[in-house]
Structure formats: structure tokens, C-alpha cells
Amino acid sequence: MKFQDPEQEQPMKALQVLSLPVGLRAAVLKATVDRQDIPLPDFHEEGYVISFINFKGDVRIATGHRPGDKEQPASPGLGLISAAGKRMSFRTGASVSFAALVLFVPKGWVPHFLGANTPFRKLEQELEEGANIITCRLGRRQLSQLSSALNTAGERSSGSNTAGEEPLSLLDLQNSALALLEYFLCNRHRSLLGVSPTSDIENEDDLSLIREVESYISEYYCSDTFTVDSILKKTYTSYHRLNFLFKSIHGMTISEYIRNKRIEKSKEMIADNVKSISQIAYEIGYSSISNYILAFKKVYQITPGKYKKQIDSLA
């Protein structure tokens, strides 16, 4: 079953909603986008929507479709549950590759499989009492399961639906979906009981450290004396620790993060069309122009010169 979300005009892959045999519905979102809102698909029915997301870059969760809505930061491997019909979207930063497995649990499904459980009732209550979304981070195991499920689902929708082991993929998707759902609910359950959920980073200290580093980066990233070492000295952390935290929040290493920041900035500067490319490269802290061109190409798959020409031809 295929359908295109009517409100969705962005050039995104057609959404494929699959009905899983067990009664759930699943959709796979996949896109490489640049500063965009990715809305949750509308299932036109009462129930709960649980999405598991994975991405590389900056993503925030907005509870609504308009720019002024409340936002909260997301991290790769986050699972979130909300009541179906509530508006919610993922607001992405520059050049983000984003993938999500969206599960829809119809209201009728709940009493059969979840209803008898007090933990789920508590969850339902929280959702009714105004909590828009409830989140829970997946563990590493689950994250790898998620990404492999997203990968196979991607192959499936790209049309290679030939004979072989392919027909089992729906069942495969169902298995991953159920496993993730189970993990999500159990982990929520555990945290309700007061046991700390088993995830890699949930620690307030770590989060505040990351926020501190982020603000430090956004302040100094254009200076040519700025290095990762200077961050380490300032925050008293090891490179590996910091990288690990960055990966779990942004899905990329700290140097990739800094590079993306710089290149993003340079892109804006090119669009302003005031300075030459070599000037820009120097200003955002690159000491050699060829390094800068390579970096730009890595992020946007185009050289800055060609990008400039494109902009000029549009103007």
C-alpha cells in the first residue's frame, strides 16, 4: 500500500505504509535534507505512534508544524511515543541524513497486547495528561537492529522485489519492530520503577558537557587557532570520551561536527556574494584553500566554485 501524505510537498521519497501481519502498521522515512521539517505521517486513526530515529547531523523535535513551536533536541537512536493525530515533526539542521521507523499502534491493538500492563497504563496516562511525547533512548544493540531494519526496508522500497529471500522481509521488519517496541516499553517501565534505564548516555553531566562544548564551538569555530585540543583543555575530558558522546548525540565525530559548522557558515557567506572563495576559506579558519574545497565537497557534494556559479545563475 502506497500513499503520499497530502500535506507533504517536500521532495521526499514516497511514504510506504506497510501493514504488519500482527496488526501494527509501519512506515519507513528516509531522506537527506537541508533545513527542513519532516512531519510524522498521519495514520488517520486513533492510537499511538512510536518512532525510532537515526540520523547524522542536527535534529530537533518540534511539537507542531509552525516555526514557533516548542522544540527539544534529539539524538540518534531515540525512540518516542505520542498519541496519533498530535502534530509533530523533526526539524533538521543543514545536510542531515535522516531515517526513521514509524510504528502505528491502533487503539484496538492495545488491550490485546499491552492493556493488562500497569506500566503501559501509566504511559497512557502521562500522554493523556498533556505530555506530548515521551522519549527513551535505545541501546547499542537496538540501534544496530534499527539501522539494519531501515536498510533492508530501503532496499525493498527501491523496487528490487525479486524472488529469493526477499519475501521474508516483511516478517523481518515485523520482528525488528516488535523487538524495538518491547525494548522501548520495558526500558520505560524500568525507569518508572526508578531503576536507571540501560542506555549509554542519559547522564545529566554528560549532556551539560556536550551543551557546553557546543556553545564553545559555535563561539570560536571560525578562529584559525581553534583546535579540538583547545576544547579538551578547556573541559578536562579525553578525546575519546568526547567523541563518543558526540557520536551518540549527533551521530558524527567532533571534528566532523566542527567541519560541518564551518562549511555551513561558508555556504551562507558564498550566498551573500561579497567575498571571494579564498577569502571565505581563510575567514572560517582554513589555512589552505584546497583543504577547504575538499571539505565543502564532502558536505555538499559540489565544489564551492560550482555552488557559487549555481547561485549566480539563479540570481
Place this chain on the structure above:
Amino acid sequence: MSYVSLENSESFLKCFEVIAEDKSCIVSDSVLYFSGKTGKGFITAAGINTGIEVLALNVSMLTDDLTIRFQPSTDASSYILHFDEIEIPAKGDSDLPVTSMSGVEKGHSAVSIADAGRGKTIVYPRERVIRSLIVRVRKSSLDDLIKDFDAGTIGAILDSPEGPASLTWPITFKYRLLLNDFMTEIVQHPFRELFTIRNVSMLMEYLLQQFFVMQKLAGEGNGLSSQDTRSLSRVEQHLCSQYKKEFPGIEKLSRISAMSPTSLKTKFKRYYGETLFGYYQKNKLEHARKLLDSKIPVKVVATEIGYSNPSHFTLAFKKEYGFSPWHYLNPH
């Protein structure tokens, strides 16, 4: 001897009443616990009213045989699936198929699917370690489940009047691992129904995969005598138990099976759909994966499953799953 008889429409919970009446059992929260006098373990049911109904047995040392009989009925529209693992406790050896007489199967380790309409009787023998799942699934649900798949075939085989009453396959390490996990967690799992349905869904996938492979390999019948299958499951047991050590070698295996190496190889492949070494290796790596899941470092896992060199382990793991153990742990 406990004897439970179920109508086609009756819920699995009915079982409990009968068994509990017969023996001094304790029923609480849809779990039936055997008391020490009559055996150890529990039976639990899940998925009532959902189209897929599951009865899970995890018992050992019953003092009596336990018989569960599904009445044949005309308006039947469901399948009965079985995943049974039955061990003789002391020797750890599998109980071997006893020739079934007039549709009554004396329990043995196997996976099977049967049309509920024809009825079925299962006997769980006493003084054994039994892990078993009985799944009753509506035909429509199963068709949904495998509609993408080569669905017609299973139905057609079971429906044809001259065909077999049930399709049976040998149990493999995959089922065994899953059943083990399932039984340890099911009773205190906070989301029992969800947990059950997930595991059943995985079992279905295994079953379909196995069906698919066997169908390709065998065509019509695999031409193995019951003595052959007995020897083969002995070999399979031995292979599985050896996952911490080196591959036992074809001479040893052929001695166990009392077959010539060549015929052992061909027959094993025909029965299990896998070469001897392939089967051994898959089982080993599946164990490794479970160890990795419980946060044991790669190096330790490698030694644990009998690799002297961690990089050999990494290579083997990569060959099997397509990614290295390290990538398995760090999916970013």
C-alpha cells in the same frame, strides 16, 4: 496420566483447569506452576482473543505423561504449530522420534505445522526436560503473515486429502536458543503478550526459512529412514554441544552416527539444510553473538567460544553476519 482435550474453539486456558484439577498445581496470573510432587516448571498461556494463541510449557521431571489432544472439527480454520524440545535430562541427549501410530505422536524434539481441522494429539513424556510452544494461529492470520511468501505451498500440502497430516522438521539450534531465552523470561516479563507475540513472530520466520530451504533441497520427501534421522539428530546434538571446542572432525561424527563420512555429509545436508561445518559454525557464532549482547568484550568472547586468536573470530563473525563484532557493538 493427565489428559486434556480441547475443542477447536476452546481457549488454551481450559488446559489449566483440567491439569490443575488433576494434579496439585497452583494457577496464578495465567501461569500454572507444578508443585514439587508432580514435576517442576510451569505452563503459561498468552494471546487469548488475538487470533494467535500460545501455550508455553517449561517443565521437567513430570511424574506422569501429559497428553494434550486437539479435537478434530469440521469448521476448523486454524493451524497448530509446535516447537518442542525434549531432552533426557541426565545424558543431555535428545529423545528420539518414536514412530507415530495412528496420529498419536509420542513427543520428540521437532518443529511441525498441522491443520487443526484434522485434530492432533501430543504426548509429553514424563521424566524429561521439556520446552515447548504450541501456537494456534487462524488460517487468515497465517496467510497474512506469509502472503508475500510462497504462501500457498504450505496450505496446499496440508489441505490436500492424500497429503501428510502435518509437516515436520528437525529442531535446530536457532529454535533451541530462542526457546531457552523465552522460557527464562516469560513469567516475569512486564509485557508478556508483546514478548510472546514477538517470539512467535521470530519462530515463524525461522519456520518459513527452514521450510523454504528444505523445499528447495528435498523436493518430494528426503528419503531418510527413521534410523537415519535418529542418528542425524544425535550428530546435531553433539555438534551443538561442542561450540566451545574445536570442530569434532568428520571421523568422530561418522562414528557417532554409524554412517560413512560421505553418506553422513549428504544426509545431514538433506535433513538440516546445512553442511556439518556450516551448522557447527553458525551455532558457535550465534552463541558468540549472545555473549556480545551481554556486554562481554570481544576478546573474551573469542576465547570463550574456543578461538585462540581474536582476529580469527572477527573474520569468522564477519563472514557470517557481514559486519565485524566491533561494528555489531558500535553501530554508528
